[in-house]
Amino acid sequence: MNACRIDGCESRPRPGRSLCRKHQKRIARYGDPHFTQWSVADEFDVDLVVRERRPAGDLTRLERVLVARGLTDRCVPGEEIARIVGVTPRTVWRWRAEGFKQAA
Template structure:
């Protein structure tokens, strides 16, 4: 029996049925798009609400948490305070800040 490749460009998975692999089937079922990843999208309204309240968010994805950290950093909050609000370690905040500095430097 031959295995068919997933029809999604760049995917090396094996198609199970409907010509896409299990990973893309789950994404299509959950998010309506086989290319969707919840951790890669920023929800602006959720970000604004967390920044305004400076309280623990419910269900933010990784990209949204990173954006909240950026905005709270701009408000001069410490890494410890931002980590408490986002329920991550202060080391994560320092790592995100370093990534942002590297991205900013590379863009210039």
């Protein structure tokens, strides 16, 4: 099967496309497949990470906060959340203390 044409991306594009959903959207929106900024969140990515509880490196700051919030809602321990979103447990506890709103 074809993988997304962006180097290092293993997501599978839809049939007939050369880019995965995320990169296709980034290029459409920003003209740059690697564009990220802390305030950008891809709901699809956030949902996926929350559902699968799989460590994800390629998240924006906002996505990390949203994933942490989603996992907290599912009663996932702080240490586990920290591992999944790639921050220290202390950061997760701080986000919780702030109610995630300020962090985001």
